[in-house]
Amino acid sequence: MQNSDNTHGNERRDFIKLTVLGAAAAACGSAICSCGNKEEAGKKVKLLSPDGKLVEVDSKHLRPVHKTVGVSTEEARLGIPGRKFVMVIDLAKCSNARKCVSACQKMHHLPEEKEWLQVKLMMDNPESAPYWFPKTCFHCDNPPCVKVCPVDATFKRQDGLVLIDSDRCIGCKFCMAACPYSTRVFNWSEPDLPEDIAGLCYSPETSVPSQVGTVEKCDFCPDMVRAGELPDCVTACPNGVFYFGDENEDVVSNGEETVRFSQLIKDKAGYRFMEDLGTQPRVWYLPPNDRLFPVERGLDDLPDNIKDRFNDVM
Amino acid sequence: MKASISASERLKYFAPQIEKTSLSTKVWIVILLMFIAAGGVALYQQIAIGHVVTGMRDNVIWGLYIANFIFFIGISYAGAILSGVLYVFKVPWRRPIVRIAGLVTIAAGLIGPVFILLCIGRFDRMHHLFLYPRLQSPITWDVMAICTYLVGAVLYLYLTLIRDFSLYSDADFLNIPNWKRKLYKTLSLGYKGTGVQKKQLKSATRLLAIVMIPLVVIISSVLSWIFGMTLRPGWHSSIFGPYFVIASILTGVGVIIIIMWTFRRLYNLKEYLTDKHFTYMGFIMLVLAAGYGYFSFSEYLTGWYGSEKWDSEVLSKLFNTNEYGWWFLFSNIFAIVLPILVVALPKLRKPGPIAFSALLMVFAMWVKRYLIVVPTLETPLLPVQDTRMEYVHYAATWQEWALTFAGIATFLLIFIISSKLVTIVPTSDYIDDEKA
């Protein structure tokens, strides 16, 4: 990631601020008209397209917000060539600040009660101390959810991500039954979205907008990754719990430090959650040794309805 | 000529059944239609407002509907396999039962899949199943299996009806409206009972009957694999295939017994549906209940004895009387012990008690379906840690109940209507007998 940043210099930075609408136009016909803002035409901006080419785009096709339109569905099914995304979650650093949860909700336009990213309070056995356990989708390499989908609406890409095409999903919820980690959520009613978000074209890479009667889940923010940025949860965490990166390059970063993935797993005895299920998660955990915070800290400042979730454990 | 005289005499005996509809039947039809209308209202709400009107939420993603799906589809399979086996092995007492079994197959086979559709978030995208089918998915297996099965079952029933249709349309003495006679004529496809026709019909029926038997075993298993293929405690079990096959057939046999009893009273068929028939069906029920009991016992014993964490968690809900304990007990006693006792004791081996125990057994088997679906879904591998009660415990809403009752009402209605179109005892089947 470091390398590509240097090569593309300024254009890359432009891209971070702006999202290319043009690239998605192929996927959803009138995207530009329906989704674009009313800015004056004329000004040309140089941008990096999702497939790595430098393109010039009219500024009226650009939108100064993060995550509005992703790549086309066809492209989103393939994935980013040569990549193999991984995440490492350091349980020793988690204080249940829940900033990851709210950042994820904000960026994906989710209501407060819908959590793609959950922080559970785990207690492995009666003797051990409880610890906070942030849980994303594990983007399993042997994903039970993908196996059971009857219409290929949820799929595994070459870069390791498991994504959902909500335009194709029939809402059978079989993937929810199959996922052993309770990762997926269902839209039981019409999602309450602002008009401009609801009018967006869906891309499996943005997972926005939510659609009634379909399933959704954590997507590892591939649109951010394409833009050379870290997923929202990673940057939002004040404690640097999440490390995101590329297994092929063997680097992961939590935004502050960039480390070798394999070394980190080796040194800190990284493990995958419920390895024995054979799902081969792409998310690794570092055990909660030498914790930075006492577990009770996680209960401070929590609203009651969230605090009550943990009554059974504490 | 003795044969045809005798056939028409028999038909005269059954005639009132298709000639007129009594007031009480009409009242029944209206009541059933009211239930179906209530289901319609519920369905409208579910479509207009969303699945949020149901009790299903992110943990318990399937509820009553899928329990009903397994229940009805299972009954249907039982009808098919029973009529298939009775036909293929030329069981001498089969005649008055095969038509009921065939009608059960179709009625339940049409209603079952509707319940799975009710679980699906996007009705409007059902064509995706055919546009983008993925062979790896047990749902795709199920779609293929159920479609094949329904086509087979409809064909099979139709083949067994052709001779009757031709008989009805030729019977001048039948006091039926013209449209009905025309309908029979069309449906009989010009069958006149010539030697060739007879032979062809017979071999076609036999072939389909043979095909239906393995087909039922396959689809019953495929149905169970929707559950068995997931990594969930209480579902992920290799016993699920045969377990579902035997549970389905047991339930269906119960339903057939109940219907036999009802029609025997309703249409005065004591001469045809004799006590002997109830005894035989009772014995089938006994054997199946014993087999089912054996499977249940092995399933729960291994889970309980092995006491792996997740298995134990589900089992503790089934054994705990504050949760599902009473229902679990009820379902085992009434689905396994009761039918065995009633049939085993000669004193109780009479149509009335057999039919009554069948009724309780069928209800207990429905409860069992619920207990297979819901407690497992309420026990995910990760702690739920949610304060929204509806996400922790499943409770069906009135909409789900309304649609459930609408399903049962439709089943009964299909039966009432069919009994106005065809005789419950296949009249023409007796012709061969007289000739022999």
Ligand code: SF4
């Ligand atoms: S965690 Fe669940 S939803 Fe995510 S890839 Fe694995 S099985 Fe699928």
Ligand code: SF4
């Ligand atoms: S709910 Fe959607 S994504 Fe999940 S298995 Fe069904 S069709 Fe596939």
